[in-house]
Amino acid sequence: xxxxxxxxxxxxxxxxxxxxxxxxxxxxxxxxxxxxxxxxxxxxxxxxxxxxxxxxxxxxxxxxxxxxxxxxxxxxxxxxxxxxxxxxxxxxxxxxxxxxxxxxxxxxxxxxxxxx
Amino acid sequence: xxxxxxxxxxxxxxxxxxxxxxxxxxxxxxxxxxxxxxxxxxxxxxxxxxxxxxxxxxxxxxxxxxxxxxxxxxxxxxxxxxxxxxxxxxxxxxxxxxxxxxxxxxxxxx
Numbered sequence: 720x721x722x723x724x725x726x727x728x729x730x731x732x733x734x735x736x737x738x739x740x741x742x743x744x745x746x747x748x749x750x751x752x753x754x755x756x757x758x759x760x761x762x763x764x765x766x767x768x769x770x771x772x773x774x775x776x777x778x779x780x781x782x783x784x785x786x787x788x789x790x791x792x793x794x795x796x797x798x799x800x801x802x803x804x805x806x807x808x809x810x811x812x813x814x815x816x817x818x819x820x821x822x823x824x825x826x827x828x829x830x831x832x833x834x835x
Numbered sequence: 836x837x838x839x840x841x842x843x844x845x846x847x848x849x850x851x852x853x854x855x856x857x858x859x860x861x862x863x864x865x866x867x868x869x870x871x872x873x874x875x876x877x878x879x880x881x882x883x884x885x886x887x888x889x890x891x892x893x894x895x896x897x898x899x900x901x902x903x904x905x906x907x908x909x910x911x912x913x914x915x916x917x918x919x920x921x922x923x924x925x926x927x928x929x930x931x932x933x934x935x936x937x938x939x940x941x942x943x944x945x
Contacts, residue, residue, distance in 0.1 A: 723877075752933075759843075761922065761937035762878075775931050809877065823868075824933075826877035 721746065723812050723827035731833045737798040740830045742810035744791050750774075750815025751793040752824065753785060756807040768793050769815045797832075805834045837861045839936035841923055846942045847913055855908045855921050855939045863929025869897050869908045870922045872938065878922055881908070910941075918943045 724743045732738050744751050752775075753765040764777035768787035785795045791812075797804055808831075811824035838860045847853040857867070866885040870878040884890060884899035884906060896909040908921055920938040927934060 754935075759937055762924070762933075762935035764932055764934070767931075777932065823880045823883065826879070828877050 723810060723825050725808075725810055725827035725830050727830060728828065729831050729833075731835065732800050733835055734800055734802060736800050737796065738800060738832060740795045740797075740808055740810075740832075742793045742795070742812075742827055744793070744810075744812030745825055748812035748814055748825070749791055750813045750822070751787060751791065752811045752813075753793070753795050754809045754811065755779075756809055756829070757805075762809070765795065800834045802834050805832060807831050837925075837927070837934045839923060839925060839934055841921075841936040841939045843937070844940045844942065846944060847910075849913055849915060849943055849945050851913050852909065852911050853913060853941065855910070855941065857906045857908070857923035857936055859904050859906075859923075859925050859934075859936075861904075861925050861927055861934055863927040864901065865926045865928035867897075867899055867906050868922075868924040868926065868933070869906075870924065871919050872922060873919045881921075913943050915943050915945070917941065 726741045750769045752767040754762040756762050766785050767775040771787045782798045787793045807829045809829045811826045813822035813824045840858045868883050869881040872878040882897040889898045894911045899906045920940045922938045924933045924935045
């Protein structure tokens with residue numbers, strides 16, 4: 720079974736630009752969660768999608784948005800990039816049958832975003 | 836607010852035993868995860884504790900005390916490949932979110 724894939728793996732953008740990151744979950748998984756990881760901060764939860772609906776959202780500004788398609792693939796968008804958005808963005812998939820990410824999550828390799 | 840504490844870094848010797856602690860203060864608790872993350876790689880699942888007590892999986896064991904808001908990950912017979920960051924995360928059924936600690940970087944020396 721193929722794992723979680725994320726594209727692109729690396730991205731360099733300038734302040735003010737926007738970016739879209741993509742995540743393809745494991746086949747059969749309906750839940751996709753997005754996280755931001757920075758040194759010393761750990762994983763910060765962005766949002767979770769299940770069956771094309773945002774089921775849960777973390778405490779990030781509205782510049783961070785996402786969506787999920789009927790094939791469970793998910794995209795995350797960050798508009799008006801700031802220097803502080805430089806981080807590793809991870810997505811994780813799970814079967815999602817429970818009410819939230821209580822299942823074991825399978826993480827993708829991440830997209831490393833650098834904002835200059 | 837939600838708070839999860841782990842030591843930032845620990846050092847241990849190959850073949851030894853190490854215990855990585857995680858304390859949490861969260862509103863709503865359903866269980867606690869441990870993940871391993873090697874440098875430059877994605878986190879991988881190690882364990883999920885819901886009930887108090889010790890769960891053993893080969894060289895790795897995880898313990899939970901809900902009344903004390905405390906968990907630990909015990910690694911035995913340490914190998915060089917165990918050098919990684921270990922993340923604990925609390926699943927809160929109050930808002931269906933995972934709250935993550937900052938991770939403990941474990942360094943194994945020969």
